[in-house]
Amino acid sequence: MPSLSKAMCFILRHHPEKFGIVLDEKGYCLISDVALAFQSQEAYRDVTERDIEREVRECPKQRFEIHGNQIRCRYGHSALAVSYSLEEPPVILLHGTHEGAISSIRKEGLHPMGRQYVHLSEDLHFASMAGKRRGKLVLLEVEALKAFQEGISFYRAGEGVWLSASIPPSFMKFKE
Numbered sequence: 001m002p003s004l005s006k007a008m009c010f011i012l013r014h015h016p017e018k019f020g021i022v023l024d025e026k027g028y029c030l031i032s033d034v035a036l037a038f039q040s041q042e043a044y045r046d047v048t049e050r051d052i053e054r055e056v057r058e059c060p061k062q063r064f065e066i067h068g069n070q071i072r073c074r075y076g077h078s079a080l081a082v083s084y085s086l087e088e089p090p091v092i093l094l095h096g097t098h099e100g101a102i103s104s105i106r107k108e109g110l111h112p113m114g115r116q117y118v119h120l121s122e123d124l125h126f127a128s129m130a131g132k133r134r135g136k137l138v139l140l141e142v143e144a145l146k147a148f149q150e151g152i153s154f155y156r157a158g159e160g161v162w163l164s165a166s167i168p169p170s171f172m173k174f175k176e
Helices: 004-014 031-039 049-058 099-108 124-134 144-149
Strands: 064-067 070-073 093-098 118-121 137-142 155-158 161-164 172-175
Touching: 004 031, 004 049, 004 070, 031 049, 031 070, 049 064, 093 099, 093 124, 099 137, 099 172, 118 124, 124 137, 144 161
Parallel strands: none
Antiparallel strands: 064 070, 093 118, 093 137, 118 161, 137 172, 155 161
């Protein structure tokens, strides 16, 4: 049985329609609808709204957010466009990636690569988690404030997590 977090991503990000879930324009749906979707599956029939809320609180990758009685995938992981408020970022943000991506990033910069946004972090922990998935971790320092001052948009998406559409290589320091 897949983890509850991965199953929630499958439902909310990839196939809400298969579970009778309709996301609003911001990617939200009722937590109760997600619980019902789980309960319709034999392997998850005992999942409750409290289980879902606990998973959101305890998920180290902060994949989800709850507002009132609604839930959505964070960081542009929704099937719909997820929007955040434009904010001034810290001086430096980190991006975790893998060795195989470095030559492309040096030439073209960071791009969402099938997501809605590039994911950045204020701390080493989150950047490391993101970068370790596909090989040897490489951390990039992004001169976020400088990029912001030169017209690159940044959005705060959660505790220590930032998003941007694309970042040119001129705003990066490669730490290999």
